[in-house]
Amino acid sequence: MLFRCAVPIFCCWLTLVSAKCYDPFPGFPVPLWQDGSNALSPTFATIAKKLDVLARDKKFENSSFSIDLTSNSETLWSYYHTARRHNKTRPGVTHVDGDSQYRIASISKTFTTLALLYQHEAGNLSLDDPVDKYIPELAAKEYNSLPWHDITLRIMASQLSGIPRESFQADLINQFPDPTKVGLPPADREGLPTCWEYNNYKFCDRDDLLAAVKTRSPIFAPNQKSTYSNANFELLGLVVENVTGLKFKEYIQQAIFESLNMTLSTMDVPPDDHAVLPLGQWFWDVDQAVRNPTGGIYSSANDMSKYVRYILTHYNALATGVNWMLPASWSNGMENFYGMPWEIFRTDRILKESHRPVTFVTKSGGVPSYFSRISIMPEYGLGLTILTAGDSSLLGKLQELVSVEVVRAAEDLVWKDIDQVYSGKYISTNSSINSSLELITSPATGLTLKSFISNATDVFAAIWAPFAKYADTGPWHAQLMPTLLYKNESTQQGEIWRVVIARERQEGENEAIWDDFCIEDVDANGYAGFPLNEIVFWHEDEIVELTAFKVKMKRFIEKDVVTEKTENKMIVQLP
16 A cells, blocks of 8 residues: 555545635525516616616617526516617618517527437437438548548537538638738639538538538547537538438427427528618528528527526436536636537636636627627526627627626625525434534625534534644635435425535635645545535425434524515525
């Protein structure tokens, strides 16, 4: 044996604590937002005033937008703005609302991926099969410029295939009348596509797509590095058609739009009744055809909130072994990741009193005159839809203004609710046992176990404090982390949390580079087969249970206060 720990009970905790892990995640159960529109109404009023000012900017006089914020059960708030100037001969809708339709462009990729997840769960395909199994032409010798047999459907949906970005656009030969005047060499069009950008946006079909990818070379090896590709999803659309026996638009219409009652979502050009047509636009009527899986859907804010609610409530149950919200690879910097096909942003700069990272699972889309994004905030149980038509810079301003205000307000409300529902002193229900604990709440340190007496023994002094000293962690606290599981899953009773040791940041502390290295480990020690750090809340009886210590304690608080707080719950997962 090369290494033997002198204090065995502490050894398996060292990875977690000696690395100085900060700000456990998640910090709280997913809020239910019962009566959430009222709770957040002051924030919505503040946001609306700022949006009013932004919309009056002359730069955006030709721009319209629709914003919708939803919980996992209902829309909480909406805001709409109609451009002040319209095309006189074809104005489209002149009063924008939640049913107004926009092109949502690359947000369409999420629908293509959802179709794959459905077919994977149905057993009609496997996400880990190579794409040439479902597009047989790609297995032919003339297509061997790309390693198709090494490129799986999962890799493609995760932007990890390494195949080129475009099949039919972003070629500068189409942008300049004389490319030599900008320093490019002479070129001819022989062998180039004869549709889309190369031919006045004439639609492309299956044969055009297969011809376009025939001679392309890889950017990276499969699964080596993520980079954005529209071609991935054009090809995945062919896969969906192969396994369903339906045209792509027919399958999406039946399996998703109709199933979710998305009555204003389509891949056919909608009538002008609900169409948002910004001044100078020309792309509304363009048929994306084989490009529909990568960017062809029209939709409304109301419909997109239905879709976002579905994702919020099903993301970990759509296909066996797939959590649709998790990243598949990192992208640029430390905060950005690719999912399948999500563009995931995590930031520790948004919260005022904590460095706990906040996750935005997003998908953006942009075509000429239309720029949109959906942003799912899974830890808050919220989803934000922003659809714009007009100036391309508007989307970023709206995203910053709305998302930051909403998250900060939601964070404040959550911790107030946590304090009301969980904080306090708990005393053993068995009067012959001297056991008690105290929970306190702070936005900076979360729900914290302040003290714990078990059978007249100070557990902090006997177990956790020596362990923390042995690991040389410096200041720390025992923070509760929800597992989002229940002892009784069918009735969602018995809310399970774990106690984790969280390092406290010190002002002016000279941190080592590797202090940021922290591998999650929330199940380090047990006792007699039970997890030592498991705490179970039985809210209906105001009981907390410590599994390994075989003790139940009742919250000690005035009855009238308890009743009021329970009725106004937002966090508690009561049936």
